[in-house]
Amino acid sequence: MASGIELLVAAALCLACPPLNDTMPEGLIELNPDGSLVTETPLEVEAEDVGLAERAPVETLEVLRNKKEKLRNMKQWINGKHLRIATLEDYPLSYTEVLENGTRIGQGVSFQIIEFLQKKFNFTYDVVVPQDNIIGSTTDLDRSLIEMVNNSNVDLAAAFIPSLSEQRTFVFYSTTTLDEGEWIMVMQRPRESASGSGLLAPFEFWVWILIFVSLLAVGPIIYMLIIIRNRLTGDAVQQPYSLGHCAWFVYGALMKQGSTLSPIADSTRLLFATWWIFITILTSFYTANLTAFLTLSKFTLPYNTVNDILSKNKHFVSLRGGGVEYAIRTTNESLNMLNRMIYNNYAVFTDASNDTYNLQNYVERNGYVFVRDRPAINIMLYRDYLYRKSVSFNDEKIHCPFAMAKEPFLKKKRTFAYPIGSNLSELFDPELLNLVESGIIKHLSARELPSAEICPQDLGSTERQLRNGDLMMTYYIMLTGFATALAVFTTELLFRYINGRREANQWARHGVGRTTNGQSIMPSRWLRGLRRLNSGEGQLLGTSTHGQNVTPPPPYQSIFSHGGGGGAEQRWRRALDANRHGLILGGEQNAPGVRRLINGRDYIVFRNSNGQSQLIPVRSPSAALFQYTYTE
Structure with missing residues (x-):
């Protein structure tokens, strides 16, 4: 609540305010409380004022009236009309059933759409199928669906027909695209991931x-x-x-x-x-x-794209007369690069429309890759999963023996087809567009499937035991190492044999130990070693000196003490005196050897009776080992 002083100040300020403008803006449209117009809208409006160019095609009221009149006449014409509708056996999108009275009825997503149109436009229809369950093309037109539509034997082809460039000369595709079909590869699930061997997988x-x-x-x-x-x-x-x-x-x-x-x-x-x-x-x-x-690790498949099929020459199978076959045989299509695989018998196109039979016969038994559109693949794997789960409830690998690739093999827009010159497209396409934009067609395609993904590429098992496939690279490395060592060992033996033969021939030709001019030569170290072994002069590794006529050196403690001597020391000195090969240590005649620094260590060097040098370590640990060797 404002006080009296505030009201006086506000009144004083209003005296200086400009007067209110009660006039309305020009061209303003006023409405009464009941919604009726107070003022009339101007009738003369220039084209530039409404944003139209001078040469722009302006759809007049007469054109709109003619279109509406045409649609009204078509609705009156089709009301009570009996149509002939052709379709294909392409479960779950379109297929037929024959009743007991011989009547063929249509089923699947296509005929759910037809039933919606039937209720809206009040017509009846008969279902017919081509003699061969194929779409048809320029070189494969006989007994096909395209032939029936082209000859106007039917009023409409109610099937998800891929929009291929070659068929456009025979039929008129609907302007509304039902969906974008994706053909997926399904194959046997490999036991291990195809990302590489276990040892090489961590790095690229x-x-x-x-x-x-x-x-x-x-x-x-x-x-x-x-x-x-x-x-x-x-x-x-x-x-x-x-x-x-x-x-x-x-x-x-x-x-x-x-x-x-x-x-x-x-x-x-x-x-x-x-x-x-x-x-x-x-x-x-x-x-x-x-x-x-x-x-x-993330599980990967050996075949994910078309290039994998082409580079590895993998056998694959698809339906006869389907979109995949025509996409391969048609020159200006994306899959034409696989055309040579048909002539090399790597591509098989089956006439069987039963997907379960194709899965078991080609994929499970023969290891082929089966190419099928996504709705059919999903339904087929789901039903196979339910059957196998009833057989084995716990083993996840038995439930999902097949795996589906992530990348599409082929992508094509799919529509209905009409005879050329037919007006049904103008009547049906707006209704089809409403169904597509509202998501009803997509919902109908996946209505029989659960929300969860069935048999995904990676089963998500947290417990994984290593198999021989994971360790195969380890086996290869071990075998390669042993093979290389064997090859080097064989080469060493070969060169040693060749060198021995050459030296033996040289001795036999010029006399043992003599050259052509009479000078003496020394044999090779190998032959000298053999001669010493044969003559008994040498000593093999690991053999003991006990029991041989080899005088052991004196005890370690007697080396630096000259007052007395045991039997071993006296035998050693007598042997030195007999051969006169002993070296004097420090200039004393009674010393048994000389002290030398060899490889940074102190040794006493003696000369044995056979003329060979004997080393006695001076360092305490080595001396203890030496003393233990020559004492019992």
């Missing part, structure tokens, strides 16, 4: 190629960098490793093996550490992805 093809290239290239790169560094710096401490050592280091790091190489230079250490870090990350990714693939 090019990743494996790059890993192989890096395995070959990193070894020479490290070798060259080490050589360049030593040349530039003149460092004599860092030993330049050979190319073979660098290559084996790279391979050993990939296999998670250690290395005997111990670089000193910082740059060389960084090279080695960089490769180790790279291999660590790579193997971690590989292990994680391999685990995921072998347990919860």
